[in-house]
Amino acid sequence: MRTILVASSKGGAGKTTLATNLAAHFALEGRDTVLVDADRQRSSTHWCEKRAALESAVLPVEGDRRGWEKRIPDDAQRVVIDVPAGWFGEELSPYLEAADAVLVPVQPSVIDLEATVPFLDSLAAHPRVRKGKLPVGLVANRLRPWTTASQQAVELLGRWPYPLVAQIRDSQAYVLLAGLGKSLFDYHSEKVREHQADWEPLLRWVRKA
Numbered sequence: 001m002r003t004i005l006v007a008s009s010k011g012g013a014g015k016t017t018l019a020t021n022l023a024a025h026f027a028l029e030g031r032d033t034v035l036v037d038a039d040r041q042r043s044s045t046h047w048c049e050k051r052a053a054l055e056s057a058v059l060p061v062e063g064d065r066r067g068w069e070k071r072i073p074d075d076a077q078r079v080v081i082d083v084p085a086g087w088f089g090e091e092l093s094p095y096l097e098a099a100d101a102v103l104v105p106v107q108p109s110v111i112d113l114e115a116t117v118p119f120l121d122s123l124a125a126h127p128r129v130r131k132g133k134l135p136v137g138l139v140a141n142r143l144r145p146w147t148t149a150s151q152q153a154v155e156l157l158g159r160w161p162y163p164l165v166a167q168i169r170d171s172q173a174y175v176l177l178a179g180l181g182k183s184l185f186d187y188h189s190e191k192v193r194e195h196q197a198d199w200e201p202l203l204r205w206v207r208k209a
C-alpha cells in the first residue's frame, strides 16, 4: 500500500483537485484506490460517488472520524488523503504518520506563497520529515505560465527547501471534470494530453517517493 497525503493549510490551493486527479490516475492504472476524505465539506467523497459506476471507481473513506485507518480495505494498493484547509501540527500529525509522501499545492500569488510558509515550517518540524523519511513535494497550481506573477512564483518556489514536482496550469477543465466525477486522465484528446503532460514530473516523483 502506498499513501499520498495532499495537504496545505491554505484554503482553495487545489488539494481536492490534486487528490481526485491523482486517485483517478492510480485507478485507471488498475490499482485498487482509496480516497480518504478528512474534510467535512466532502468534496472528494462526492467526486467518488459520481464515478462509482466506472471500472476505475475510487473508494471513498471518511477520514475525519476516529479509526479511519481501519476502514481502509487491506487490499488497497493506493491511498490518497485529502485534508481540509487550516490543519497544522497535532491535527495533521496522524495523517503525516500514515503517509509515504506529501504533496503541497500552492497558487502563484504572493498572498498564497506567504500563507504557505508557516505550513511548510510546521511540516519541517515533523520528525519523519526532519529525518528525511517523509518526502514533501511542492505543486505550483493554477499557473498562467505567460504571466509575470506565475514566473515569479515558480522562481520563489524553487528557493524553498522542497522540490517543485509539478507546474499545473490554470484550466476550466479541472473545474468541469471535478463536477462530473472525472479526471484529466479519463480523456485522450490532444488538448487534454497537453494538460496531462503537466502531471508527468509529479507522477514520476510519486512513483519514486
Ligand SMILES: Nc1ncnc2c1ncn2[C@@H]1O[C@H](COP(=O)(O)OP(=O)(O)OP(=O)(O)O)[C@@H](O)[C@H]1O
Pocket: 010, 011, 012, 013, 014, 015, 016, 017, 018, 039, 043, 083, 084, 085, 141, 142, 143, 168, 169, 170, 171, 172, 174, 175, 178
Ligand atoms: N489548475 C486549476 N485550474 C483551474 N481551476 C482550478 C485548478 N485547481 C483547482 N481549481 C479550482 O479551484 C477551486 C479550489 O480548488 P480545490 O477545491 O481543489 O482546492 P482545496 O485546496 O481542496 O480547497 P479547500 O481548502 O476548500 O479544501 C475549485 O473550484 C477547483 O475546481
Ligand SMILES: [Mg+2]
Pocket: 015, 016, 017, 039, 043, 082, 083, 084
Ligand atoms: Mg478541498
